[in-house]
Amino acid sequence: AQKVTQAQTEISVVEKEDVTLDCVYETRDTTYYLFWYKQPPSGELVFLIRRNSFDEQNEISGRYSWNFQKSTSSFNFTITASQVVDSAVYFCALRRRNQGGKLIFGQGTELSVKP
Amino acid sequence: GAGVSQTPSNKVTEKGKYVELRCDPISGHTALYWYRQSLGQGPEFLIYFQGTGAADDSGLPNDRFFAVRPEGSVSTLKIQRTERGDSAVYLCASSPTAGGDYNEQFFGPGTRLTVL
Numbered sequence: 001a002q003k004v005t006q007a008q009t010e011i012s013v014v015e016k017e018d019v020t021l022d023c024v025y026e027t028r029d030t031t032y033y034l035f036w037y038k039q040p041p042s043g044e045l046v047f048l049i050r051r052n053s054f055d056e057q058n059e060i061s062g063r064y065s066w067n068f069q070k071s072t073s074s075f076n077f078t079i080t081a082s083q084v085v086d087s088a089v090y091f092c093a094l095r096r097r098n099q100g101g102k103l104i105f106g107q108g109t110e111l112s113v114k115p
Numbered sequence: 116g117a118g119v120s121q122t123p124s125n126k127v128t129e130k131g132k133y134v135e136l137r138c139d140p141i142s143g144h145t146a147l148y149w150y151r152q153s154l155g156q157g158p159e160f161l162i163y164f165q166g167t168g169a170a171d172d173s174g175l176p177n178d179r180f181f182a183v184r185p186e187g188s189v190s191t192l193k194i195q196r197t198e199r200g201d202s203a204v205y206l207c208a209s210s211p212t213a214g215g216d217y218n219e220q221f222f223g224p225g226t227r228l229t230v231l
Contacts, residue, residue, distance in 0.1 A: 004157075035219075037222075042224070043204065043224055043225050044222055044223070044224045044225070045158070045206065045208075045222035046222075047219045047220070047221070050219060091157050091158070093157075099171075100146070100163055100165065100170050100171050101146055101148065101163065101210055101218060101220065102148070102160045102163060102171060102174075103148075103150075103158070103160065103220065104160070105157030105158050105159070106157050107155075107156055107157050108155075108156070108157050
C-alpha cells in the first residue's frame with residue numbers, strides 16, 4: 001500500500017527560526033515521485049518541489065531545502081529563517097509511476113510563524 | 116496565462132439535492148484530476164481524465180458521484196442525493212499529460228460544498 005505520513009499536525013515558531021517539516025512515505029515501488037505543496041489561507045495548493053526516487057540529491061531553493069533519504073523513506077522540508085508569509089499548511093505527496101499522476105497526500109502540517 | 120478555475124467557489128445545498136461542480140483546466144492540459152479535501156485532512160483523489168475519458172475513477176466513494184469531460188477540456192463533477200458527509204472542498208487540478216516524469220499538477224482554488 002502507498003501511504004504518506006506527516007506526524008506533525010501543527011508547528012508554531014517565531015520569525016527567523018529554522019523549522020523542519022517531516023514526511024515519511026511507504027511504497028514498494030522502485031520508481032516513484034515525491035512532492036511538497038503549500039496551501040496558504042486562500043486555499044489554493046501551490047507546488048513547491050518534485051523529487052524523483054532515482055535522484056537522492058538534496059535541493060536548496062532560497063530559504064527552502066529538502067532532504068530526501070530513501071534508506072529511511074523520508075523527504076523532509078526545512079525552511080531557514082522563517083517568515084510570517086510562510087504560515088500555511090504544507091502537504092507532502094507521493095505519486096507512483098505509471099499510475100496516471102494520482103497524488104497520495106499526507107494529512108498536512110500547519111505551520112504558524114509568529115512575528 | 117490563466118490558471119485552473121473552479122465554479123462556484125462556494126455551494127450550499129440541502130441534504131438530498133443534486134449539485135454540479137465545474138472545473139476549467141489550464142488551456143492545453145490534457146490531464147484533469149478531481150480531489151476532495153475534508154477539514155484538517157490532505158486532499159484525497161477521486162478521479163482523473165486523460166482527454167475525454169475517465170482513466171481512473173477508483174477514488175469515487177460511491178455511485179452518487181459522477182464526473183464528465185465531454186470535450187476534453189471543462190469537467191463537471193456531479194453529486195446526486197447529497198449527504199452531510201459530502202461536505203468538503205472539492206479541488207480540481209490539471210497537468211500537461213498524465214503521469215510522466217515531469218508533470219506537475221496545477222490546482223484550482225476549490226469549491227467549498229456545504230450540505231445542510
